[in-house]
Amino acid sequence: MSEKLKILIADDETLARNRLKDLLSDLSDVVVVAEAKNGKQAIDLAVIEQPDLLLLDIRMPLMDGLEAAEHAQKLEQKPYIIFTTAYDTYAIKAFDVSAIDYLLKPIRIERLIAAIDKVRALKPMASAAQMEAIKSLQQNARSHLSIHERGRIILVPVEEVLYCRAELKYITVRTVEREYLLEESLTNLEAEFDTLFIRLHRNCLVAKQHISGYEKRPDEKGDLHWHALLKGVPDTIAVSRRQQHLIRKT
Amino acid sequence: MRKNSRLPNLKNLGVLLRILVIVNLLGLLAAMLRSAEISDLPPLIAELSMQIQPILLTSILTLYLLYPLLIKLNYWQGITVIILVVISITTLIAMLFTIYLTFDTVSIPYRSIVLSSVTTAIVIYYFNLQQRAYSPAIAEARLQALQARIRPHFLFNSINAVLSLIRSQPKTAETALEDMADLFRVLMAENRDLVPLANEIALCKQYLSIESLRMEERLVLNWQIDKAPMDALIPPLILQPLLENAVYHGIEPIPEGGEISIIIEQKQNELMIKISNPCNTKNNDHDGNKMALKNIKERLALHFDLEASIKHRTINNQYTITMRLPYEKR
Numbered sequence: 043m044s045e046k047l048k049i050l051i052a053d054d055e056t057l058a059r060n061r062l063k064d065l066l067s068d069l070s071d072v073v074v075v076a077e078a079k080n081g082k083q084a085i086d087l088a089v090i091e092q093p094d095l096l097l098l099d100i101r102m103p104l105m106d107g108l109e110a111a112e113h114a115q116k117l118e119q120k121p122y123i124i125f126t127t128a129y130d131t132y133a134i135k136a137f138d139v140s141a142i143d144y145l146l147k148p149i150r151i152e153r154l155i156a157a158i159d160k161v162r163a164l165k166p167m168a169s170a171a172q173m174e175a176i177k178s179l180q181q182n183a184r185s186h187l188s189i190h191e192r193g194r195i196i197l198v199p200v201e202e203v204l205y206c207r208a209e210l211k212y213i214t215v216r217t218v219e220r221e222y223l224l225e226e227s228l229t230n231l232e233a234e235f236d237t238l239f240i241r242l243h244r245n246c247l248v249a250k251q252h253i254s255g256y257e258k259r260p261d262e263k264g265d266l267h268w269h270a271l272l273k274g275v276p277d278t279i280a281v282s283r284r285q286q287h288l289i290r291k292t
Numbered sequence: 293m294r295k296n297s298r299l300p301n302l303k304n305l306g307v308l309l310r311i312l313v314i315v316n317l318l319g320l321l322a323a324m325l326r327s328a329e330i331s332d333l334p335p336l337i338a339e340l341s342m343q344i345q346p347i348l349l350t351s352i353l354t355l356y357l358l359y360p361l362l363i364k365l366n367y368w369q370g371i372t373v374i375i376l377v378v379i380s381i382t383t384l385i386a387m388l389f390t391i392y393l394t395f396d397t398v399s400i401p402y403r404s405i406v407l408s409s410v411t412t413a414i415v416i417y418y419f420n421l422q423q424r425a426y427s428p429a430i431a432e433a434r435l436q437a438l439q440a441r442i443r444p445h446f447l448f449n450s451i452n453a454v455l456s457l458i459r460s461q462p463k464t465a466e467t468a469l470e471d472m473a474d475l476f477r478v479l480m481a482e483n484r485d486l487v488p489l490a491n492e493i494a495l496c497k498q499y500l501s502i503e504s505l506r507m508e509e510r511l512v513l514n515w516q517i518d519k520a521p522m523d524a525l526i527p528p529l530i531l532q533p534l535l536e537n538a539v540y541h542g543i544e545p546i547p548e549g550g551e552i553s554i555i556i557e558q559k560q561n562e563l564m565i566k567i568s569n570p571c572n573t574k575n576n577d578h579d580g581n582k583m584a585l586k587n588i589k590e591r592l593a594l595h596f597d598l599e600a601s602i603k604h605r606t607i608n609n610q611y612t613i614t615m616r617l618p619y620e621k622r
Contacts (some may be wrong), residue, residue: 054544055449055506061456080547101445103547128448147452 046073047158050093052084052110053126058147062097062126065151072158081105082090082186082197085113089195093121095161097145100127105185105197110131111176113188116195122161135177138224142175162238183234189222198222200238204252204272205279206231208245218274242270243282256281256289298546299370300419302359306598307419314415319344347385347408351378375381375412382408442479443536446503453506468505469499478528486595486620489556489563493517496531496554500522510549511539520556524563525620527595532583534567535615541581542569542611563619568612585613592617 049072053059059077066072075091078084082105084096096114098107111123125144127133139142143157186197204216212223213231232239232247239247256272258266268286269278281289301306323336354377355362362370384403450472457465478495504511531554538552550570557564585604592600594616600617 054547055453056508057453057456057506058449060460061452064456064459074499101544103545128452129444148455149452 043107046071047095047162048073048075048093049095049097050074050076050078050084050088050121051097052078052081052102053097054079055099058099058126061149062154065149065154068151069155069158081107081110081113082212084110085117085188085195085197088114088117088121092117092119094119095122095124095158098125100125100130100133104143105193106182108176108180109182109186110182111182112184113186113195114189116190118193124157124161137179183238187222187224189215189224189255192221196222200235201249201251203249204275204277204290205246205248206239207247216275216277222265240288241274242279242285242288244284246279248272248279298420298423299362299374300416300423302352302355302362304597304599305570307358309598310418311352311415312348314418315344315411316341317350318411318414319564336605343386343389343404347378347382347404351381351408351496352386353602369417374416375409378408378412379405398501442533443540445540446536449506450502453502456504464505468502471502474498474501475532481528485528487528488522488622489520489524489526490522492526492528492531493520493522493556495529495537498538499532503543507543507549510546511543512549512551513552514551514553516553516555516557519558521558521563521619523621524558524617525622526563526617528593530588530591530615531565531567533588534615537581537584538569538611542571545572546570559618561619563617565615565617566612568610571606571609571611588615 049055049066051059051062051074053062063074063077066074076084076087078087080102081098084098085105088096092180095244096111100107102110107125111125114121123142125133125137125142126147126149127144128147134144135145141161145153145157178223184200186199187203189196189198198215198217202217204218206224206228207214207216208228211225213226213228215222215224228245232241235247238249238251240250240253242248250269252273253270255271257269257271257278259269259278260266268281268289270281270289271278302308319340320337323333323340327333327336355374358373358377362373365373382404383401386404390399390401450468454465454468454472457468475495475498500511500513504513535552535554542552543549552567552569555564555566586603589602591600596618600615602613602615604611604613606612
């Protein structure tokens, strides 16, 4: 392997990032291409820098390392992932039974080298298996949805989403500004974000906090049906007959 | 801390309340014994209460005033004085009752004297038992178990931060290690006696300077302690865990950080401590926080009984803890 391994470091503490940079600067065959203060920044930078390896702190504001690792799977060139953590009993237990590597802070150079050697030896197939494991580690709902768009990854904060509507192969994700196409299943989204979204129609999840009210509107035949009104956009969501009991509760 | 006597602390509101409750419960029991029907009970209670309350309240007031003298005696002398005081008050009040209400000839009220002596003995025995349950050895063990534990998260992150400073800023690394040593010396100390507020504040400042290294400009501190009585005695490590929570739950999860304000002041005979920090409503993993609060609550109860309190509330994404302790000096 003649080319240097490109590494992205993500940690919210400057000193922790400096520590990793110091250690990595002692190694000859690696180069740090970017530093991020949180998971979201890590993904944004990874899109530009295309690193081979992400060193992700688990506990970061805005987006944690576990979630960033999941979004990173949509990158053109899937990077290897090593997590860093000071103390996290839950995650460490989970890592010990999976193939994913992690480093405990304070980080030792020997451990760092061993971890890098290990990921380099991995075949791409094995990395796919690792990612299944990362998914299972996620205990909290994601903070962002990642949209794959013309080779880029756009992170949409979940609280900005007005509704998700299933169409043929994709899901349309609507925010005040625009629409995005997401490759996921509505059922999984419903299960993950059950506190935020309400299923008003067989094909539509609506964000509770963005509903401004309900109104009866006539359809082509002149029959009246309930529609949910949304804050900030003229779109309305038809409420299916079976879900009408949900309106009464709100 | 407490004076050297084993007598119940008659200056403590909790103790006085307990006396009132016990005596009145005994009165209720007596009324029940005498009532054949449930309908007899209210008039019986009223009648008994009329005899009990004047004696009870006068005795408590007298003993409250005599307390500074009582603690100079040994335990049995103290008990004797207490019983004698109660007997005299009972006799006096019972005789006044006879003179002004029934106009009978005055005689020594044997029955009242025996009953109030027995009641006093029961109350003293209760406090003796309670004190044994909370005896110094057991209380010490409980305090030890309740001793504040710093998050391992903090320890390892700090060591990691100091390691990164050693190459570039050895001076800062030195100070940080010295602060950590001081902090852990107190954390590992056996001695659970009350300490002056000034010590705890100094310790908290050391702790926060380590956190500032890690958090940098994300951590803003606002100390309002000009009016704080620095000689007030407080349980050690009662402030530090609250600040640790404020950093862990209030600063770390927010990308741009925020301000922690610490207000300490004296209000009459109370010490008031108020800590507030921003909080992210989305982030609701407050289990660690609850544990620290429960722990501090128990330690306050062991030291001050009912005279200390701790409350918390969240308004507009701002989390505030208010703690009140009696102002004690050495």
